[in-house]
Amino acid sequence: MIARFALAASAAFAMTVSASAQRTDLTLGMVLEPPHLDPTAGAAAAIDEVVYANVFEGLTRIASDGAVQPGLAENWVISDDGLTYTFELREGVTFHDGTTLDAGDVVFSLDRARGEASVNAQKALFEPIENVEQMDELTVEITLSRPAGDFLYNMGWGDAVIVAPESAETNKENPVGTGPFRFAEWQKGAAVTLERFDGYWGEAPALEQVTIRFIPDPAAATAALLAGDVQAFPNLPTPESIPQFEADPRFEVVIGSTEGETILSTNNAKAPFDDIRVRQAIAHAIDRQAIIDGAMFGLGTPIGSHFAPHHPAYMELVETYPYNPERARELLAEAGHGDGISATLKLPPPSYARRGGEVIAAQLREVGIDLEIIPVEWAQWLEQVFTNTDYDLTIVSHTEPNDIGIYAREDYYFNYDNDDFDAVIDELSVTAGEDARYELFRKAQQIIAEDAVNGYLFQLPKNGVWDARLEGLWENSPVQANDVTGVRWTQ
Incomplete structure (x- = not known):
């Protein structure tokens, strides 16, 4: 009887582990709800924390260690005088509405961000740009009025993501980007849901669905983690609860910098x-x-x-x-x-x-x-x-x-x-x-x-607390982001 119970328990445990290994959903907690979801039209960090790298992408991107990496531009050439940047875009990139990314979208995005009517919260990022020109379908030449040593870094900010003219005006409520996740739903006052975009140009994320819950009350944030209603809180607002989570083997606690x-x-x-x-x-x-x-x-x-x-x-x-x-x-x-x-x-x-x-x-x-x-x-x-x-x-x-x-x-x-x-x-x-x-x-x-x-x-x-079976969440925050593109469940 004891052996039979042990065998049954072992089988149940194996099934649980198997189910955990196959899990493809994640509920992530944030304190603040963004006012809207267009990173090119607002100063609130919460906007980027939802959509940066997940929904929207720029010519370059900032990695978890702060390094500049290729984004929608797979490579670039800088002139000897530092005034001309020639970007070569990736082939086969589509927006979530099915439209194709080309050099014209880059010209549109940067001219929009630096134009007189721009509402970009970081308009100063684009001040050095003198001209943006489409050389061919996948090549863009950006001419600066003066050298800017941080230009490639600036192009990796959320404020510099590339948007399409067909959807730019509605991105606040219905964001349409080129990232590995597409916008699915926004329950105001509660959560935003993202779903894996099957037409993504790059490596498909392991997660199929990500729900970002907005929990402004610190006590409720801790309770949601302990109950399993939220599996990750990259910026837990209750530092007093850190020792409790450190002592609980169900969780990983990572204190990083921001x-x-x-x-x-x-x-x-x-x-x-x-x-x-x-x-x-x-x-x-x-x-x-x-x-x-x-x-x-x-x-x-x-x-x-x-x-x-x-x-x-x-x-x-x-x-x-x-x-x-x-x-x-x-x-x-x-x-x-x-x-x-x-x-x-x-x-x-x-x-x-x-x-x-x-x-x-x-x-x-x-x-x-x-x-x-x-x-x-x-x-x-x-x-x-x-x-x-x-x-x-x-x-x-x-x-x-x-x-x-x-x-x-x-x-x-x-x-x-x-x-x-x-x-x-x-x-x-x-x-x-x-x-x-x-x-x-x-x-x-x-x-x-x-x-x-x-x-x-x-x-x-950065007081990060998440389920110990998760990997791929950022330790530090070199930019405002909850990048879930590399997150996966492990045993």
Whole structure:
């Protein structure tokens, strides 16, 4: 009887393993729901996290290690003066609606992204382009007005994906790309479903269906993983639950790095924050490690400027304004605010913002800055803060790679203006040599650190937790992506 039970149990286990090995579906969790699904028409990182590499592709693509790889262009030639890039497109590429990709689609996409009517959130990526010309059906020549050392990298951003004129205007609700997955369904407020595209030009993904569930509540995210309702959370919003998952053999926990500079964004054009002494006071009032411990349960790297610590050009500037509440109070008094300041702090949904906001509000209260905390949904944040600059302070992670150039943009939501900084970025834009570029990156970091443009808090970690039988999910996030093209179930 015992032997018969053991044999039956063994058979059942074998059947379970076999079923697991053959599994071709995945439910993946995300905190934020994107406002739409067109990466060429929005700033929200959540857009790329759904569609980058999965649905849409560019001439190049950024791999999990940050390297530039061929995308829709299988190869390219760069002229000796660095001004002409000739891309050869892959043959046999079709969009999900059956239309064929050709050089005309590339011309259309890049001209659309850099045109006067462009709504591309990263229009600056295309500023060096002087002309885009179709040489033949599968060859495109791009002429630059000046050398751009990061041009191939920029063409791998989600904002630079190639779209078709037949579907470009409806990509927000019905995205049509060339990637290995096609859009199937969007249940607003709940999930987006992608299905394997059988007409894909490259290697077919192992997964047949991917459902991306939006779970803004941290506790619900943890519960969904534990229950198996979600099999992967590439950016788990509950760092306090990491030890629990590390102790559970059903899960793999991978703590990686991101490009997410988490900052106390400041409206530099609005009194009293237009006074550098007030911004310096805030910088001195911030205890970064206490914020990391309180909001991130110790996971995160302190930063003193808008730059990722893992980058070779990173400067350690945390001590530019060390934690010093007494000096903060002195600076406020010097600025005429000895009796204190009242302001608002608008917080989007991510837990790093909501939890971090509580800690920062307590820290600033100690030096005489009283903050009214205003929780906002993501769509509200994009409209009120990012678009209309209707805010005093906010907390957000900027996850775009090497994005220090945003401080030179006119009308950007920081409302920062510094001619010396702009000159550094202008020089950087025409500099191709790695050593020279790194030196310019360091100059830029130092300027905005000394100007205390924002409160620089910490580099956002990538707290990945997923079913231990999964492989192929990214450890790090060099770009905003949940690339599932290489994900598969194993025993």
